[in-house]
Structure formats: structure tokens, C-alpha cells
Amino acid sequence: MKKLTSLILAAVLTASMAVPACAEEYDFSNYDLEYYQKFKGQDIELNVYNWGEYISDGTDDTLDVNSMFEELTGIEVNYTTFDTNEAMYAKLKSGANTYDVVIPSDYMVSRMMHEGMLEELDFNNIPNFEHIDEKFVNPEYDPQNLYSVPYTWGMVGLIYNRDMVNGEITGWDDMWSPSYTNNMLMFKNPRDAFAIALFKLGYSINTEDPMQLREAAELLKEQKTMVQAYVMDQIFDKMQGNEAALAPYYVGDYFTMKEVNDSLEICIPAEGTNIFVDAACIPKGAANKEAAEMYINFLNEPEIAAANIEYICYSTPNTAALEMLPDEVRNDPIRYPEAEQLANAQMFVNLSEETNLLLDQLWTEILSDDADYLNWAMPLFVLGALVISVLVTAMRKKRKKKYR
Amino acid sequence: MKMKYAAYPYIIWLIVFMAIPMGLIIYFALTDASGAFTIANIAQTGRYMPVLIRSIWLATISTAVCLVLAYPLSYMLSRMQGLTSRTLLTLVMLPMWMNFLLRTYAWMTLLEKNGIINQILGVFGIEPLTMINTQGAVIMGMVYNYIPFMILPLHSVMVKIGKDVIEAAQDLGASPASVFSQVILPLSMPGVRTGITMVFVPAVSTFVISQMLGGGTNQLIGDIIELQFLGNAYNPSLGSAISMVLMVLVLLCMSLTGFFDDDDVEDRLI
Numbered sequence: 313m314k315k316l317t318s319l320i321l322a323a324v325l326t327a328s329m330a331v332p333a334c335a336e337e338y339d340f341s342n343y344d345l346e347y348y349q350k351f352k353g354q355d356i357e358l359n360v361y362n363w364g365e366y367i368s369d370g371t372d373d374t375l376d377v378n379s380m381f382e383e384l385t386g387i388e389v390n391y392t393t394f395d396t397n398e399a400m401y402a403k404l405k406s407g408a409n410t411y412d413v414v415i416p417s418d419y420m421v422s423r424m425m426h427e428g429m430l431e432e433l434d435f436n437n438i439p440n441f442e443h444i445d446e447k448f449v450n451p452e453y454d455p456q457n458l459y460s461v462p463y464t465w466g467m468v469g470l471i472y473n474r475d476m477v478n479g480e481i482t483g484w485d486d487m488w489s490p491s492y493t494n495n496m497l498m499f500k501n502p503r504d505a506f507a508i509a510l511f512k513l514g515y516s517i518n519t520e521d522p523m524q525l526r527e528a529a530e531l532l533k534e535q536k537t538m539v540q541a542y543v544m545d546q547i548f549d550k551m552q553g554n555e556a557a558l559a560p561y562y563v564g565d566y567f568t569m570k571e572v573n574d575s576l577e578i579c580i581p582a583e584g585t586n587i588f589v590d591a592a593c594i595p596k597g598a599a600n601k602e603a604a605e606m607y608i609n610f611l612n613e614p615e616i617a618a619a620n621i622e623y624i625c626y627s628t629p630n631t632a633a634l635e636m637l638p639d640e641v642r643n644d645p646i647r648y649p650e651a652e653q654l655a656n657a658q659m660f661v662n663l664s665e666e667t668n669l670l671l672d673q674l675w676t677e678i679l680s681d682d683a684d685y686l687n688w689a690m691p692l693f694v695l696g697a698l699v700i701s702v703l704v705t706a707m708r709k710k711r712k713k714k715y716r
Numbered sequence: 717m718k719m720k721y722a723a724y725p726y727i728i729w730l731i732v733f734m735a736i737p738m739g740l741i742i743y744f745a746l747t748d749a750s751g752a753f754t755i756a757n758i759a760q761t762g763r764y765m766p767v768l769i770r771s772i773w774l775a776t777i778s779t780a781v782c783l784v785l786a787y788p789l790s791y792m793l794s795r796m797q798g799l800t801s802r803t804l805l806t807l808v809m810l811p812m813w814m815n816f817l818l819r820t821y822a823w824m825t826l827l828e829k830n831g832i833i834n835q836i837l838g839v840f841g842i843e844p845l846t847m848i849n850t851q852g853a854v855i856m857g858m859v860y861n862y863i864p865f866m867i868l869p870l871h872s873v874m875v876k877i878g879k880d881v882i883e884a885a886q887d888l889g890a891s892p893a894s895v896f897s898q899v900i901l902p903l904s905m906p907g908v909r910t911g912i913t914m915v916f917v918p919a920v921s922t923f924v925i926s927q928m929l930g931g932g933t934n935q936l937i938g939d940i941i942e943l944q945f946l947g948n949a950y951n952p953s954l955g956s957a958i959s960m961v962l963m964v965l966v967l968l969c970m971s972l973t974g975f976f977d978d979d980d981v982e983d984r985l986i
Contacts, residue, residue, distance in 0.1 A: 398946045405950060494846075500932050502948055541849045542932025546824065555828050668949035673763075676943065680767050680935045691758050697964045701971040708974060 338380050342615065347439075348606065352386035356603050361400060361411040363590065364393040366464075368616075368623035375619040381610050387603050395545070396501070404429060410597050412604040418589045419503075419660035421460050422453040426662060430459045431594040437605035440612035448629040451589060452659050460591035461608050464626040467657065468504065468586045469563045469578040469646070476557035476575075483581035484512045486558060488531070493538040497550060497559035500542040502675035503660065504586070505532060508560060511583045517658045520667045529674040536678060551576060562588075563646055564626035578646060584656030589629070741963075744956035757957035764940050764958065771937040772965070774851065775919035778858035779866075782915045783908065785859070786866040790907075791900070793867075794874035808867050811860075820857055820928050827853055827929065849931030857925040862918060866911040873907030874900075909973040917966050937962060 340348075360378075370376025378389045394400040397420040403409060404424075416424065424430050435441055441461060448462045472481045478491065487496060487508065499505040507517040509528035519525065540556050547561055552572040566578045592608045594601055610616060617633035627647050628634055634642060642648060663671070748754045761768075793804055811819060826832050827848040834844040847853055877900060885899045923938030930936075937958065944955030 396946060398948070398950070402945050402950060498932075500927070536933065539933075540931065546928065549821075549824065550828070553825075553828065554830055663948075665949065669951070672943060672947045672949045672951075675947070676764070676767075676935070676940060679933055680764075680770075691755055694758060694961055694964050697968040701964075701968045704971045 338383055340384055343384060343613065344439075348385050348610070351603055351606070354386070355388075356386075356600050357388045357390060358413065358600060358603050358607055359390045359392070359409070359411045360607065361392050361394060361403075361414045363415060364395055366393070366415070366590075366624055367391070368619045374623050375616070377611075377616055377620060380616075381607065384610070385603075385606065387600075387606070389607070404595055410599060411595055412598040412600055413592055413607050414595055415463050415590050415592050417660070418451065418453040418591070419662045421591055421593060423662040424593070424595070425454060425459050429596055431596055431598055431601060432458050433461070433594060433608075434602075434605060437602060438609045438612070440609045443612055443614065443617075443630045443632040445629050445631050445634075448589060453589075453661055454591070460593045461612065462589050462591045462629040463611060464564075464621065464624065465587065465589045465629055466562050466564045466626040467580060467588070467649075468507070468560055469566060469580050471551060471559050471561055471566050471569070471576055471578050473551070473554060473557050473573075474575045474577050476554065481558070481577075481579050483579070483583050484508055485583075487560070488512070488535055488538070490538060492558050494540050495557040496539055497547055497556045498535070498539045498542050499560060500544050502671050504560070505542075505675070506671060507586050507658075507660070509535075511581065511585065511658075514583070517586060518661050518663065520664060522670060525667070525670060525674060529678055532678050542679070562626075564624060566646075567625040580646065580649065580653065582656070584658060587654065587657040587659055589659070590626075741956045741959050744953050745960040746957075748953060757953045758961065760954055761958045761961050764937065767935055767940055768937050768961070768965075770934070771920050774855055774858065774934075774936065775916050778855050778862065778919050779912055779916045781855065781859050782863050782866040783911065786863055786870055786911065787904075787908075790867050790870035790874055791904075793871050794877070805871065808864050812864055816861065817924060819861065820925055823853075823857055823860065824848065824928050827856075848929060849933070851930070851934055853929040854926050854934050854936075857929045858919045858922065861922075861925065862915045865914040865918070869910040869914060870904065870907040873904050873910075877903050912973050913970055916969055920965065921962055 368374045368377050370379065378391050381387070382389055394403070397416050400414060400416060401420060401424070404411065404414070421430070438461060444462060448465065450457045451462070454460045470481060470484070470486065472486075476495065477486075486492065487498075499508070506525070506528050509531040510517045510519060510524070512531065513524070513528060515521075515524045515528070541550070543550065543559075547559055548565070548569055550556055551559055551561075551569050554573070554575070563578065563580075566576065570576045592611060594604045594608075598604050611620070612630055612633075614630065614632035614636055617628055617630040618636040621628040621630075621633060621637065622641075625647075628637075634648075645653070745757055746753055746755065748756065793801055793808075796804065824831075828834070829844055829846070829848070831848070833847065838844065881903070882895060882899060885895045890898065920936075921938045921941075923936060923942050926934050926936045926939060941955050941958050941962075944951045944958065
């Protein structure tokens with residue numbers, strides 16, 4: 313009896329979860345049905361690979377973009393997420409999965425472009441590209457705009473806790489101020505961390521000059537004594553809980569933190585800051601390129617782009633969507649700053665392999681205070697350990713034989 | 717010996733999920749990007765020697781702490797009967813039912829400057845302590861996460877030590893100290909060895925704990941391996957080389973603790 317009850321309960325629960333999704337009524341009158349429904353009934357699946365928490369997904373009465381797309385087009389969306397560009401790159405590089413749409417950041421787009429990992433887009437299939445703000449067309453990372461359609465953009469700002477700082481926070485110099493010793497957080501990813509030091513030094517954040525990078529590394533080493541912790545996502549927990557006074561992070565995420573902790577403020581450093589664009593691309597080997605282009609086009613429908621941007625709090629490059637946003641968001645100087653405020657902002661581009669290696673090396677050096685090392689130490693250690701291991705086992709065996 | 721057909725699935729499983737990945741790691745570690753043989757990767761890992769030493773050091777300390785804490789507890793558990801022993805054993809395993817990441821995240825909230833522990837101390841007028849982002853916090857995290865792996869093997873060996881064996885020793889005039897040193901300790905050695913291996917091996921290669929509780933500055937060898945795959949430069953060769961060094965280290969640890977042959981003590985138990 314008990315079993316039966318739980319079975320019925322489980323069935324009811326499953327049904328109640330499934331029903332609203334099917335019964336939801338979307339209004340498709342604004343959409344070009346002839347275009348969107350050409351794959352209907354063909355059982356096409358689309359593998360979409362995007363950042364975590366980076367699409368409006370139906371929670372808290374928001375629009376469920378993927379289910380809406382499925383209903384409109386009859387294409388099934390398999391949506392998966394990644395948490396860093398590098399994780400996404402490693403996964404694509406391993407070739408274990410095929411994706412139809414990925415949304416990497418600027419420098420990763422150019423890296424994948426240079427390595428021939430991206431498919432050229434057919435912009436006839438993406439009519440909504442006309443909504444993209446001119447500022448974001450033909451960007452540095454994709455100069456002829458053949459491979460990518462911008463999805464969101466944003467900046468890195470210096471987040472601070474009003475109640476925990478003395479005086480005004482104006483720029484990156486505050487990240488080297490001894491008065492915040494043990495009270496500041498720092499990026500745990502080398503590219504973003506180096507960018508801050510390079511801005512302070514007044515160099516390009518895409519510098520390939522080893523001398524400049526070493527100079528930046530010295531600066532970061534000096535800063536290390538004052539840094540409380542190097543973090544990425546843990547920053548939410550720490551800034552919301554008044555654990556630190558200062559932390560550089562992405563502007564969009566600042567708004568999420570501010571909802572929890574009202575004492576948080578942000579400043580866009582005058583020395584310049586990193587401006588980034590996340591753009592939709594189609595990787596080589598995508599099974600359904602045309603359907604993928606349709607998905608990218610759908611993301612740029614004004615209504616959809618507006619819903620997404622309201623959900624993720626970043627800034628949109630889509631002018632039609634921007635017009636649909638509430639006035640206080642549209643005129644927010646932090647989210648949509650004036651052109652002159654962006655004068656010193658720089659975008660990441662892809663670095664050469666040597667520079668990437670050097671960057672990782674310097675980063676490890678910064679975090680672990682390296683001493684000099686001997687070239688032969690490690691191979692000798694490996695060999696020695698193997699020999700000892702074999703010897704010990706052999707000796708045990710011999711001893712055992714003797715006893716028997 | 718003829719192999720039974722029933723063993724084939726396991727053999728295939730072993731080959732696909734153990735032998736092939738292992739072979740790939742060794743292949744990547746010993747070749748450069750073009751596929752030519754080189755030991756340059758392993759030579760380069762020498763750069764991370766200080767990190768490796770720190771990893772071994774922290775893992776050794778946590779293994780020792782685990783052993784000291786777990787040994788008396790396991791002995792007590794093994795002398796208990798029925799429901800009490802089962803309940804306590806379940807309590808030991810209970811935290812393992814929760815995700816490893818979540819457990820470590822919870823420690824972050826506990827140890828922080830405005831965390832729960834400091835808030836409680838504040839009630840008694842004690843100044844907030846700096847606990848998070850230190851090596852102590854990393855060791856704490858390791859001990860907490862891996863202590864069940866010490867208790868369980870110790871317990872399973874100790875329950876096999878019969879009451880009669882101990883009573884016999886006492887009847888023959890052994891003092892409590894010599895009962896422990898000459899009967900209980902030698903008989904529990906297989907459990908100690910397994911426990912040490914099972915705590916040391918994951919502790920030396922962990923990276924989540926050091927990132928969450930160590931503040932990013934207490935880098936361990938696991939962090940360095942992660943950096944090779946998910947850092948700026950995608951460098952599977954160097955990553956594999958460091959993994960190989962780690963595997964050799966584990967092998968060394970296992971042969972030193974006699975993981976490969978502890979059946980001699982097993983004989984005495986039966």
C-alpha cells in the first residue's frame with residue numbers, strides 16, 4: 313500500500329512538473345513564422361554551450377527562452393553550461409562533444425578563430441544582426457565580423473563596501489594601498505589579474521613584451537602581501553558577507569551582489585578598465601549550422617534579448633532590446649556609460665602561445681614564491697622513487713620467502 | 717588459470733577506464749606537441765618543486781592528525797556492540813553523503829572573519845581570529861574530508877581482533893601498555909597502512925580545498941595541474957607530466973606502507 317501511494321505521488325509530481333511547460337502559451341505573432349518553423353517536425357537537436365546563469369530560464373517568472381524557442385521552432389535544445397572560457401576551450405579541443413552554438417568571450421573568439429575552430433556565419437540567416445549596435449560590429453577580436461554575433465558586454469569595476477573604506481575609491485591605485493591590507497580580494501585568473509597591474513602601469517593589457525609582463529608580475533607580488541584571498545565565484549559570498557572591503561569584478565555581477573548587500577558600491581577606474589564582449593559562435597563540426605544560426609537570430613529578437621539582459625544584469629549590444637529596458641537601467645552610467653568614460657577601456661585579444669605560457673608561469677610564481685630549481689631534479693626524483701618502490705616491494709617478497 | 721566469462725566485463729571496464737587513460741597520461745607526459753619523445757615536460761615540472769613539497773608536507777600533517785584522531789575512536793567503535801556501534805559508524809559516514817564541494821563551502825562560511833565561529837567567540841568577548849586563508853584551514857579541510865577513510869579501514873581490521881586474544885594476553889600477565897603495543901597495534905597495522913594510503917593519496921592531490929580555504933595563495937600540486945588544463949595556456953603535456961610525478965609519488969607511498977603485500981598479517985588474524 314505504502315509503495316503504491318508513493319508511486320502515485322511520484323506520478324502526480326512528475327505530471328505537475330511537466331504540464332505547465334507544455335501548456336504555457338507564448339505569443340508568436342511578432343515572429344517570422346515562415347523562417348522559424350522551417351525545421352518543424354524534423355526532430356532536429358541543437359547543442360548549446362553557454363556560461364552558467366547566462367540565459368533567462370523561467371525561474372522567478374522570467375521568460376524561459378529555451379522552451380520558447382523549442383515551441384516556436386520544434387527544435388530540441390540541449391543546453392549545457394561552462395564556468396570559464398578555458399574550460400570551454402579544453403572541452404571543445406578534446407573533441408569529445410559537438411556543439412552547435414557556443415558563447416565565448418572576445419579573446420577566446422579570436423583564439424578559436426585563429427585555430428580554425430569556428431564556422432563562418434551566414435548572416436542572411438541572422439537578419440536580427442541589424443539590431444547590433446555599430447560599436448560592436450567588426451570588433452578587434454573578429455575584425456571582419458565573420459564568426460561571431462555579440463550577446464552581451466560589460467566591464468570590470470572595482471567593487472567596494474561603503475562602510476569599510478575610508479575616503480573615496482577612485483581607481484586601481486587603491487588596490488595597492490596598505491590601508492586595505494588583508495581586506496581586499498583579487499581575481500584568481502591570471503589574465504584579469506595582470507590586466508589590473510598593466511592598467512596601473514599604463515601598458516596595453518594585450519602586451520606581449522616580457523619585460524612589461526615581468527614588471528606587472530613584480531607589482532602583483534607586492535600586492536600579494538595585502539591580498540586576503542584570490543577568488544572567482546566565492547566573491548559573491550565574501551562581498552555579500554562583509555568579508556572584504558575591496559574587490560575587482562564584473563559590473564553585471566555587482567548588481568547581483570548589491571541586491572543582497574546594499575553597502576556595496578562600484579567605481580569604474582579612470583586609468584581604464586577591461587571591456588569584454590561575449591559573442592555567439594558556431595564551432596566547426598556543428599551538426600545543424602542553419603538551425604544554430606536560427607538560434608543565434610532568436611537570441612537577438614528584441615524581446616528575447618531584453619529578457620536575457622534583465623535576467624543576467626550585464627549590458628546588451630542589441631539596440632532594439634535596449635529600447636525595451638526600463639529607463640533607470642538604460643540611463644545607468646555604470647551599465648551604459650558615455651563614450652568618453654570608455655575612452656581608456658581596452659578589450660582583450662588573443663595572445664601568442666609563448667605569452668600565454670609566460671603568463672601562467674609568472675602567475676604560479678606570484679602565488680607560490682618560487683625558488684630556483686635544478687633542471688634534473690624532477691626526472692631524478694621520479695626515477696629514484698620508482699626504484700625505491702620496486703626495491704621495497706622486492707625486499708618484502710624475499711623476506712617473506714625466507715620465513716616460509 | 718582459465719578466466720571465467722563473467723570476469724570479462726570487469727576486464728573491459730579496467731582497460732577502458734583505467735589502463736587507457738593511464739597510458740594517455742604517460743604518452744602526453746613523454747611527448748611534445750608534435751608527438752616526439754621528450755623528457756622536457758618532466759624536467760619542467762621541477763619548477764613546481766616547492767609546491768610539490770608543500771603538498772607532501774600538508775598531506776603528511778593531515779594524515780598524521782587523521783591517524784591520531786581516528787585510532788582511539790576506531791578502537792572504541794570496534795569494542796561496541798549492536799545498535800550503538802552501527803549508529804556511531806553511520807554518523808562517521810553521514811557527512812560523506814553530502815557533496816564534497818558543499819562540505820568545503822560550508823567550512824568557508826564557518827571560518828570566515830564574520831563567520832559563525834567568530835560570531836560565537838564574539839559573544840564571549842574574544843577578538844575575531846584569522847582562520848580562513850591559512851595553511852591551518854587547508855589542513856583542517858583535509859582532515860575533515862578524509863577522516864572517514866582512516867576510520868573505516870581501521871575499524872574493519874579492529875573488529876576482527878577477538879576479545880579472547882586480548883584476554884589471553886592479559887591472562888599471561890601483560891600490562892595494558894604491552895597489550896596495546898604487542899597485541900593490538902601489530903594486529904591493526906594493516907588497517908593503519910590502508911588508512912594512511914587512503915588519506916594521503918587524495919590529500920596530496922586535492923585542489924578544491926586549497927582554493928576555497930587557502931585563499932588561493934596556498935597552492936598545491938593539484939592546483940598546478942588544474943592550471944595546465946584550465947589556465948591561459950592549454951598545456952596537456954605539462955599537466956600530464958605533473959600528474960605522472962604525482963602518480964609516482966603515490967606509488968612510492970604505497971610501497972612504503974606495504975600496500976602491495978599485507979597478507980602476512982592477515983594470516984595471523986585468522
